[in-house]
Amino acid sequence: MTRRLAALALLALAACSTTEIAGEFPSSPLVGPDAARGAPVVASLPATGASGVFRPAGRNGDVTSWRAADGSGFATDRGVLVTTFGLGHDLYAADVSRLVAILTAGRSGTVRRVHRMLDGENNVTAESWDCDVRVSATRDSPSAGGRVRDVTEACEGPGGAFENTYLWSVSGDRAVRSEQFVSREVGMLRIAPPAPVATAIVPVAIGQ
């Protein structure tokens, strides 16, 4: 019996650690890293404490794609999260055009937000959230470099609720700091400009 258990343990161990070293000849050509363009942001997951530095990797219309050195990424429409990558339970796509219009206009209101997710069988599922958006009076923020508004977006939907918060730069016409819902499993994603000291010390990704 002991031998059997030892064999089982061995089986599990060997199976879990099976890693091949692979190669090819001629080897694939390599691409150099793209030159970084634009200011980075620090994104973090309050639920796990993990954080990383993300740089702009592309722009399509009003949407900016952000990528970290570890291959993770997300995209924002004027600072509002529209998709995430590599989190396991990602936000596949968010319909935020109404919200962005409200933020730009600087008026409180209600919006319906539709979140799409990919399930374990590659089906795209959608759920809608009804959100109450409250926009504060415009104030000065030296750290954000100009006039800003504080915005809360309280959403209720299928079996739950969440509250997103944004610091909206009036001059920049985008959210410069925010905490936004990704999914039930992942929780919130916090996006902020890097602290000056932090960027000086850790220029690339910060380990989790």
Add this chain to the structure above:
Amino acid sequence: MSSKGARRQNIGQVHLVHERRGRPGRGPAARGWRRAAVSGGASVLCAAAITTSYGTAEQLSSTTYNAYGAPGLVDMPVATMPGDAETAITLSRAAGTTRTTFNFQVLPRVSGSFRYSIVDDYSGPGDDLFDRSFDLRLSVLEERTGWPGLTVGLQDFLGTGVFSGEYVVATKTVAPGLRLTGGIGWGRFGIRNGFDNPLGIVSGAFDNRPPVAEGGGRFNADNWFRGDASVFGGVRYDVTDRLSLAAEYSSDTYANEEARGLFTPGSPFNFSVTYRATPAIDVTAFALHGEAFGLAATTRFNPKHPPLGPTTGDAPPPVVPRADLVSLGWGDAVAGGADFRRETAARLAAEGIGLGRLEVDGRTARIGIRNLRYRSDAQAVGRAARVLTRTMPRAVDAFVLTLTENGLPITDVTLRRADIEALEFAPDGAAQSLARAAFGDASGTPVAASPPRFEWAIGPYLDTELFDPDDPLRVDVGARLRGRLAFGTGTFLSGSVRKRVFGSLDQSTRSSNSVLPRVRSDNAIYNREGDPALEYLVGEQFFRPGGDLYARVSAGYLEKMYGGVSAEVLWLPQTSDLGLGVEINYARQRDFDQLFGFRDYDVVTGHVSAYYDLGEGFVAQVDAGRYLAGDWGATVALDREFANGVRVGAFATFTDVGFDDFGEGSFDKGIRVTLPVAWFTGRESRQALDTTIRPVLRDGGARLSVPHRLYPTVRGARESDLGQDWGRFWR
């Protein structure tokens, strides 16, 4: 079926296939805010272990499993069904009996089990019973307000009958966390205070339960629901979310065990305490008939829910709108210049995609791609399209991507560049991009002749052999080196060698008692003598004879036990549920040392095959023809495949070899499970782990194992499969 310890040849086989197609993906560094990815390949056990850490309560049912590994109380079943697709592995031991059970919820209302039991000293001191059995359960009525759930079950319905029993059971939730169960049983469940079978009203044939046929493995349909019946019942109470108590009145008297002096029940009552250590792991302690204590552990996972989540891979490269190309320094001159192909190839390679043909013809770019990294070809198409938005000249406004597998051009996917640009972040981008894509059979699409390309991999291997009574779990661990040379169009030379480092596969002393040509039953000798072993060395040519048609010719050392020549043609239209194939082989048995020599036995073997996609992920396959021992017959198989690549199935083969000539088990059958490495590691990869478990490996109904059969090679790249997985296009 069952066997007495020392008497019969008795080999099961777990077959690990590390190479499915392509090579593993680049592993992300464990930095940034992602969950640490688990590295490397693994097995069912590994998946279970990882699921244990990550499985969540929402993904799994509240079902508890009994000592038989079936949804139940202690020994008795309940009517409640686990969630669709839930898979549970239960290990239990009590009163000298150890059982390992694999239970799968095949459909929301159908579940099945495979069980391996060891009963100590069953046939005398030191002579244990080794028994493999199958169960089937059907939910007739689902529980709802005012109605209990009602389930009909067959336990050990294909065997020598040691654990055979049938039942009809009802379960009702009467208060939150409190469930009552009552049932009527036959066979093993119809012994205590048995009464005349109520089904005797229907027919007198139900009054008596005839003895089970020798040899095992046969459908004992004329035993089902026969003989005396008895009632059982019990209660389960959930004290908390994690702690459950169960008590039952058992209709099983352990008559067999008592007659052999192994276990004498005291009271008819059994009790258990189950602790849900994690959402995926249950630990149960139970008291059996006031005379024995038992322990059980169950680990569960649901193939629908990858443990780390459905979307774990690296982020794709962003789409580059044409307006931005210049600002990137990619003017038309550069895009069309000398480094143009190299740049495209490099960026595709970084995404795990091989580049074949690349032609820019005015406004259309035609590109051949090989998916080397993603389980879903739709994801490879999406990534390739993203790369092309960056590298193609601005004048190009359409991409025609030819998905190529083993040199076979399978599907042309035509995408408009403007759609890729416009839909990258569109809320319903998946549906819209699918609607705007065009698909076509690529049979007429030219494939560029490949300059010679050599891929190699070295790594550890794990081989196991199950159910040998002397040691039911034998394991070998060693190193394997494999390589594949590609040249021309669809021409390959592949080989694999391995060397054992340590293990016990060579210690089996079983010898074959088969009355048929020993086409598989000398497995133990191959295991003893084949070290180092040439696993295969095969030259292959793939080509497309016409529209909807695919062909393969292979020659060389095809598998562990046979070398020869194999030819196959497959008819599989782009959106057809039906596929038809023909394969013919000349096979000669290899020497036991698995090097270059051959033995005297040779045979012409081949099959006509039909594949049918039944929908909802179910695929049926029938192969009819001549098997390795020269026997004629057919194999039927049914698999449930999940879009994420997990597959669970069962197969059975019936040939003109009689049940008695076949020997133990009566006919060839088994279950098979495929787990993509990506499913449990969260790393994109095309590697998968194929496990086939046969209760007994014998010589009847044995099929040649040829690498790269066409149906699994072609199917995933067709229009219908791409459409099903299209959600992956933007990932």
